[in-house]
Amino acid sequence: MKTPVIKAENVDLVFQTGDGSVQALSDVSLDVGRGEFVSFIGPSGCGKTTFLRCVAALEHPTGGSLSVNGMSPDNARKERSYGYVFQAAGLYPWRTIARNIRLPLEIMGYPKAEQAARVQKVLELVDLAGFGNKFPWQLSGGMQQRASIARALAFDADILLMDEPFGALDEIVRDHLNEQLLALWARTGKTCLFVTHSIPEAVYLSTKIVVMSPRPGRIADVIDSPLPKERPLDIRDTPEFLEIAHRVREGLRAGHAYD
Numbered sequence: 001m002k003t004p005v006i007k008a009e010n011v012d013l014v015f016q017t018g019d020g021s022v023q024a025l026s027d028v029s030l031d032v033g034r035g036e037f038v039s040f041i042g043p044s045g046c047g048k049t050t051f052l053r054c055v056a057a058l059e060h061p062t063g064g065s066l067s068v069n070g071m072s073p074d075n076a077r078k079e080r081s082y083g084y085v086f087q088a089a090g091l092y093p094w095r096t097i098a099r100n101i102r103l104p105l106e107i108m109g110y111p112k113a114e115q116a117a118r119v120q121k122v123l124e125l126v127d128l129a130g131f132g133n134k135f136p137w138q139l140s141g142g143m144q145q146r147a148s149i150a151r152a153l154a155f156d157a158d159i160l161l162m163d164e165p166f167g168a169l170d171e172i173v174r175d176h177l178n179e180q181l182l183a184l185w186a187r188t189g190k191t192c193l194f195v196t197h198s199i200p201e202a203v204y205l206s207t208k209i210v211v212m213s214p215r216p217g218r219i220a221d222v223i224d225s226p227l228p229k230e231r232p233l234d235i236r237d238t239p240e241f242l243e244i245a246h247r248v249r250e251g252l253r254a255g256h257a258y259d
């Protein structure tokens, strides 16, 4: 692999709380190459969000090392190396979709003409061209989530961090968004880190699946997907797909306590 975009070596993170310390990540080592789509799957509280937040420099490891685009996460953040998509779309209800996407560009002082051009481009990328003048409440949940992906793409960062962006949506909408996200990824070549609780979603989207075990979050398995880049939805019925899904399930089961 060429120089990894994200390199984690023995990352630990211990939170100090009023009730004592909480070890959220333990000995996490992982290389993510340029253009990969990496999903993180694991039980609630295993540290998936915490790992993403470390990459985004919103948390800082208490041990080990982590680099993003060959620099510290803090510097990568200053360079606007990533866009971040949260579970809730988090759009301001009083701003139109276009003005929501524009907000970070306004804050960074981009010239007006460039703001408009970028908004137009990212709206097209998420198939929302023509919806810029709508308000969030005029859009379905899936469209709102696409708008929040567009906002994360506004700086044209190489890395897209997504924390369960489709978790609250019904399965049919989710299938559709998964297809669109895959098409977006193929078109843009972004490096994607994606948190999910869904095995089919992880297997459908990813070039690499990171299975995490319960707290303290460790990596239980890393699966490099042999599936082709072109993935129609019915690939989910193929033996190859089911075999990977089985391996993910086994990884989750091995680390899981049921009491």
Ligand SMILES: Nc1ncnc2c1ncn2[C@@H]1O[C@H](COP(=O)(O)OP(=O)(O)OP(=O)(O)O)[C@@H](O)[C@H]1O
Pocket: 015, 016, 017, 022, 023, 024, 042, 043, 044, 045, 046, 047, 048, 049, 050, 051, 215
């Ligand atoms: N700021 C914090 N202070 C103290 N503990 C924290 C903090 N943030 C997270 N934790 C703890 O660290 C552990 C990992 O949390 P995290 O949110 O990363 O898990 P997760 O795998 O993303 O969970 P979920 O799937 O439920 O979103 C949890 O036990 C959580 O309570």
